[in-house]
Amino acid sequence: MTRIISLLTALLPLSICVAQAAPENTYSPYAGRDYPTQVYFGDTHHHTSNSGDAFMNGDRLTPEMAYRFARGAEVVSSTGVPVRLSRPMDFLVISDHAEGLGVIMEVYNGNPLFMQDATLKRWSQAMKEGGKAAADSMNELISAQAQGTLPGVIQDPATVGPVIRSVWQQYTETAERFNEPGRFTAMIGFEWTSVPGGNNLHRNVLFRDGKARADQVLPYSSWQSEDPEALWAWMANYEEKTGGSLLAIPHNGNLSNGRMFEIETFDGKPLTADYAQRRQRWEPLQEMMQTKGASETHPTLSPNDEFADFGLAGWEYGNLTLEDSLETPQMRPTMYLRAGLQRGLEQERALGTNPFKFGFIGGTDVHNSLTSIEEDNFMGKHVVQEPRPERWEHVSKQGFGKTRYTWHYTAAGYAAVWARENTREALWDAMRRKEVYATSGSRMTVRFFAGWDYDQEDALSRDVAAAGYAGGVPMGGDLKGSERGASKAPHFLVSALKDPIFGNLDRIQIVKGWLDASGKTHEKIYDVVWADADRRAIGKDGRLTPVGNTVDVERATWADSIGEPGLTTVWVDPDFDPSQPAFYYARVIEIPTPTWMAYDQVRYGIKMSEDVPMVHQERAWTSPVWYTP
Template sequence: MTQTLAALLLTATASVSAQDYAGYGEQPDSANHLGQAEYSPYLNRGYPQQVFWGDTHVHTAYSTDAGMIGDILGPAEAYRFARGEMVVASNGVRAQLQRPLDFIVVSDHSENMGLAPMIAERNPELLKTDFGRKISELVYAGKYGEAYTLWGQGMATRKDPLAGNDALTRSAWEKLTSAAEEYNQPGVFSALIGFEWTSSPGGNNLHRNVIFRDGKQRADQVIPLSNYDTTDPEELWAWMAGYEKLTGGRMLAIPHNGNLSNGLMFDDRTMGGKRLDRDYAERRMRWEPILEVTQIKGDGEAHPALSPNDEFADYGTWDKGSFGPEPKTPDMLPREYAREALKRGLAYEEKLGANPFKFGMIGSTDTHTSLATTQEDNFFGKATPGEPSANPDRFNEKITGYLQEPGGPDITIRHVNSLAAGLAGVWASENTREGIWDALARKEVYTTTGTRMTVRVFAGWDFTEADVQRPDFAETGYLRGVPMGGDLNSAPGGKSPAFVIRALRDLDGANLDRVQIVKGWLDGRGKLHERVYDVQCSDDRAITSEGRCERPVGNTVDVPSATYTNSIGDALMLAYWKDPEFDPRQRAFYYVRVLEIPTPNWTTYDAAFYGVDLPQGISPSQQERAYTSPIWYAP
């Protein structure tokens, strides 16, 4: 183009009146084009086109059990770190993510929210209270352990030491919601508003993270419910219903993995002692559509005692007890683990007409350092005492076992047993609060133990093996089937559900070992079953008649240097599977589990970096994994 022609075009453009054109850089009228043929095929697609990565469980100094034991970073640092910026951890070590996250929820505990920052700033309203003066004097005298114990007495007895001082909680809550507003960037980074309700009857973990779909204007109309108010999830649901009625907003709750609940997370009775009924089942799934199945405090997908034929079930197993003094007993396990709860949910649906355990699955960290780190070579620990250093406390800090019964079995679990996990993968159309929340609500989400592998699955009655290779894989999946979190009903005569699956390794991580489908079902006699099928094996390994890869993938981990190679495994795995034992009369669920090749554990990276000994009893390598939300079948 000549300079003269360019100048003429610019002049012509500038002379177009506002009546003829909205103006350079502005959008022309976007009238309804429904039914019109348009050239661009990507307009107004009605299905999610990408996966977003986030953490729905991040604690900052505003959580008393973080701020009172050394965390000095607030929500601003948590958001900045999640967005990819460098921050300095509470112990002075610099920290940065390899890649930014797309969203997080700062979910600080609601019990005496903001207590530690108020002590640090010598808040005059706090110092007017007897408790505020006592705990502040202990902190100012350097008696941090005594101060934390003083606060813990109120938590243990459920007697709020700051009862009647709602203004203090409201002030802290409004600072948290203001920080979320400041860092929320629709389309770029989503800062969802939330808090943790810390129900702990007898020290058993029934915690839920409450996630708002809304912004500050609505969230500020309430003060978060706390353990001081109630330990009963049904009362939490009633409070959530009250919020929605008051504000017109929306919220959901995410229970933690049940491995520290001592059989209460998926109990057969309500907190009030009643047997589960249809109303309870419907309300539970209305308010708690997903479960946090993996996090720093162990993995809650399966337990080897419940799934003895699954060689991968013993992963991040925490099964000694809870935060209270009661040791774990075998009868508690079926009411703690996700796979067993999903199976029992089928029986409840058959009996009640509704399923109380029909949840999708995500992972998050439960970090108490303000830093959402899940990579093994970048793990900043559960809490500040476990942040990176050569100090033996990094491995030896106790997480459970503080209320050990004298002479009883050892229920101590230490930081060395922690997982650098997990993450939530969310299939959504846009990176906004609403887009992320809606995906959580419809269960189109999946869990990873920290890796960012991409996993997508569809199930339907007419998929063929060729559909896995289609360039319009997702569009075909939605048109002819259902995604993770969906339902299949009333099988057509003679047909079995067919699954098309794509799994792509973390672009900066390890190759994949295998793709599996985990099936659970209820037979005609009311008996529950499960089976794990290997549906694709890397390195051209065959699948045996028992439905398993013919041999293990191998292990390239060099322990002294804490390195591995991608000389084994596959970067991309495409799988097609049709249920060979399908009975259209039987209720069932299916979810996909994808395993990476072995990679070094965080303790192995620590040993190599700090020159310390490998901890005894901890495997130097592990296989990171992903679990999708199930797809359910009902007759």
């Protein structure tokens, strides 16, 4: 039996939980609770004018302006557009590039140390000219980094070290000023931007700590090493030196051209148990969704997944710079996240430890200091992609006969974190234990638990979260086979509540991946609860009847006359084999709504080409739960 829950009822189990065992002399059922009762939405991947490529592309907004905007203030963008969020964010990680942090500003300002180099002098002039000249210089900067041909002077520690230290200390001071525990978290971070040959191996490094510890180091740069193991060594040294804590979040693997989940090290050696343990230790999360598309899977990897093509247009051509090689089907098993989880099961059988045991988180990768990613309020990734009538057809990148346009960029995504409070420590701890999920831009509320004894009474209860924690593990956890009863399959308690200003919910799915006795991986997608159940059913082809489509493209509107505000159920795996290691995650799909391109088309009175999508279905992905025999 499944249950569709009302909006009011759904609010209670997701935000209020009872204590597990209240002392006799207390009355309040909420006293003493010791698990997360609130989800916090934010961005873990955000660039300001301190990032060289952002500044070259016209971003003039500082970290201070980025924090003000994230906290709900109205600001004016670098192109003079007033902008404000529909709702304040709960947290923000400004993760400017470690490579030459703040140095491009000095190039722009004509610092004599840099003007002796002809390339830097030309870049300085191009930035002052603006427009296409500045954009071309930014692409030249990115390509030079990918190919290892940057001017030596901006990689010389003696020259740039003082600049970077000054900018870093100003940034950490600003983060301290805007960090307000309980209301808004300004988590300190930076981006390590490894991009060998244009293949995206970037990581965002997040501090659990404040300025006092963060200022004891300078951000580690890929100019020092492009090898992730070197980054992990630096992180270990930081923790030993300061007593602080770090974690790293690899970026969207869909631009790595097969390098994100390689089954060999960066320098081509076979993986070892030690490598697997260190990767799992330092990289507990993976970026599922951002402006450069989705990294979940690809139709060639998941031909039976009708939602496998989300956010891929333009991003399946090749790597970040379109300079190394075109993306091929052979690369995809080691670049998309679902396939990466499958590689992890294989490696765990071989090594004894799973190197790719990661949760899912969202980010934006905006380079204009504005995390403004709702479809009707999308400010673009770069300044040159901020609102104007022709932005949709602006050419972002070309190579191998392929062209990426601004319309290929998605308005995405958010990091959703189940934490005990809105503080650096609590949010970081939740990320470390993988009790997080990713969304494509909406703020839907999602719970996902796995256990052995949930029943439909747990789904009917208003205390879904209390039942979930008491009877099993949340998203990101491990379902222990030793606790399984005789002939019992795992039970999953899943609940979702719509974002009030986004579309109703279409369905909740559970995605399963497993490893059989012969070492072959498999996957299957189950529709476990859906809206409008009186008129929809799973057909003979195994697919659920579509929810429908109320979008009026000519007006960029939709109606919540289909779908439901909340869905919840308990689902039991009908194909469970206790001898097979597996992972499970929930995917929540909204009803069809307009894309940012549809809103632009109406606002500017223009007509885009037929290949530009006007309708899509927003979604969320929970971190997996793993079962190990």
